[in-house]
């Protein structure tokens with residue numbers, strides 16, 4: 001079976017209401033206006049959508065950060081580009097990134113929930129996560145590791161409930177390949193250097209990966225793509241940012257042997 005994985009398009013725009021200057025949104029808007037706007041090209045996301053529609057994988061995975069400050073207009077901009085994919089018969093899996101869960105402002109939270117419902121094409125809604133989907137013989141464990149944080153940090157947390165869900169689904173007879181879908185990477189090589197940007201609470205999940213109980217993690221958040229995998233292709237795959245690096249990953253999975261092959265695409 002074939003998976004196409006992309007992440008972090010980071011659509012953005014101006015502040016959408018005056019309250020945005022009093023919560024964290026001004027940080028995202030500032031970053032977008034002076035930095036991201038010049039680094040992220042949403043036309044690459046449109047090219048990615050065309051590529052996916054042409055190659056027709058068994059499933060497409062988006063590991064979050066659709067937006068810069070989680071505002072409804074930013075979601076609308078990106079969802080419009082993703083519309084042909086969303087309306088196709090190719091199953092899509094989406095989990096929100098920290099920029100999609102930027103603030104607690106109700107209209108932003110509602111827009112994020114609506115994005116999950118739309119992109120998941122009726123398979124799940126925000127409140128159903130963590131959830132398990134079996135698509136083309138592969139078990140996908142979809143978790144949300146993102147939540148609003150303070151002005152200076154973009155850290156994520158794998159809460160007890162998600163940890164329990166992953167460990168329960170990684171025990172017992174291991175027949176179908178198990179793939180964890182998370183915005184944040186599970187592995188962290190520079191835990192102190194990246195303390196403001198990293199995930200916390202994933203220790204037992206890393207052990208499950210080491211034991212071979214969890215086959216693969218698909219993540220984003222880090223904008224440069226990378227593969228941290230063993231010779232049979234198990235481990236962690238970060239798609240990088242589709243709009244800044246034009247990166248995307250095509251993954252072929254042998255469902256009987258539970259092995260993976262990766263092909264990194266630059267658009």
Ligand SMILES: [Fe+2]
Pocket residue numbers: 008010065097099221222223
């Ligand atoms: Fe990102």
Ligand SMILES: [Fe+2]
Pocket residue numbers: 065097098099183220221222
């Ligand atoms: Fe992120």
